[in-house]
Amino acid sequence: MKNIGALAVILAIIFFQSCGQKEDSCSLNSEILDQDLDVEILRLEKEFFEAKNAEDFEFLLEKYPEFTKNYLQADLYQSMDSLVADLVQIHQDSSMRVLNDSVQVEFADFSEVEEELENALKAIKYYFPQFEIPKVYTFVSGFNSDLVVTEDLIVIGLDYFLPASHSFQPDLPRYMADRYEKEYIVPMIVTAISSRFNQTDPKDNTLLAEMIYYGKAYHFTKAILPCTSDQFIIGYTPEQISESFANEEFIWAHFVENELLYETNPFEIRKYMGEAPFTDAISTVAPGRLGRWLGWNIVDDYVFNQEVSLPMLMANPDAEQIFRQSGYRPRPPA
Structure with missing residues (x-):
């Protein structure tokens, strides 16, 4: 790869500058x-922790x-009795009960998320009339599952979303746990x-x-949640x-050169798409997943310049066409 050293030095200096x-x-x-x-969110953890016996x-x-099949993965158990036995043991565990108590306090009012x-x-x-609204549940998994999204249901593992200051935390690197x-x-x-x-082209396995x-995924999320900060979509700090x-x-320039x-x-x-605390191929002060962020900018330009609707964008599997017709050019520093 060309000029990585020089570019990394430049970026290490100027990544501390701020810009709008x-x-x-x-x-x-x-x-x-x-x-x-x-949409009603059913608080299943309450019912499960109130259960007294098999x-x-x-x-x-x-x-x-649906919850039993898709979230608890009942098919992996030899019998329903073995699943029940596991649930009884888990929900009688004192640490799990303390964890659930913490969740009930922190998420006593869940109306904002529900709305x-x-x-x-x-x-x-x-935008997609064929979309069927799934059932939505919350649960306390003991940090076994953060989020399950299928066509039939959504399950939110609330224990994963306790504040960073809480004594219970998932076993994740800090940059992800944040x-x-x-x-x-x-x-x-x-x-x-x-x-x-x-939609994608399964034969296209390029970085582009x-x-x-990912650019289409983030553009979709921003279109659906226009009042949500980019911070909560891509997971970068402001x-x-x-x-x-x-x-x-x-x-x-790094990508092109x-x-x-x-x-x-x-x-x-x-190196450019995977989870990491930074994109060290560019700079140790550059955030991770920079390829995803760059893809988002390209897709935004494509939608703007071609006046493409959200359904049309998502149905287009041709990454090369999206890139070429985006007219993408990086914005000069302000």
Whole structure:
């Protein structure tokens, strides 16, 4: 790869400079909000922790078959009795009960998340009429599962979203754990849902294809949640977003000079797309997943310049076409 050393030195110096980021436009379409659609979030952890014996758990497993199958993964057990036995043991564990008590205090009022999620699902239904509203549950998994999103249900593992100051924390690197706050719940759900509309070319295994895939996912989430800060969509701090825009020309130069867009080596692709505290191929002060962020900018330019609707964007599997027709150029520092 060319000129990495010189570029890294430059970026290490100027990534500490600040710059204004792109403006967020916030408007909730009344036509979307006026749809006759109600979303109720069922707090399943309450029912499960109130269960006293095996018969109570058997009743709950039968009452919520989608949850039993998709979240508790009943098919992995030799019998329903073995699943029930595990649940009894887990929910009688003193640490689990303390964890649940903490969740009940922290999320006693869940109405704000419920309203945000309802509006988001309304927006998805508006743009994609074939979308069926899933059932929505919360649960306390003992940090076994943060979020499950299928066509039939959404399950939010609330223990993952306790504040960073709480004594109970998931076993995750700090740079990832910082994204498990209440404000991230709905954006994470919407981004997960975007995958069912995000058409791709399975034969295209280039870095560009992956950049465009994530760019479409983040654009989808922003379109559905126009009043949500980019911070909660991509998981960068406001400072990281500002600094990335301040250095967009240098980031793009790195991709171009090292001929990365058509790279197919998974190891090389991971350097720019995978979870990491920083993108060290560029700079140790550059945030991780910079390829995803860059892909988002390219997709935004494509939608703006080509006046493409959200359904048209998501249905387009041609990453090369999106890139070429985006007219993408990095913004010069302000």
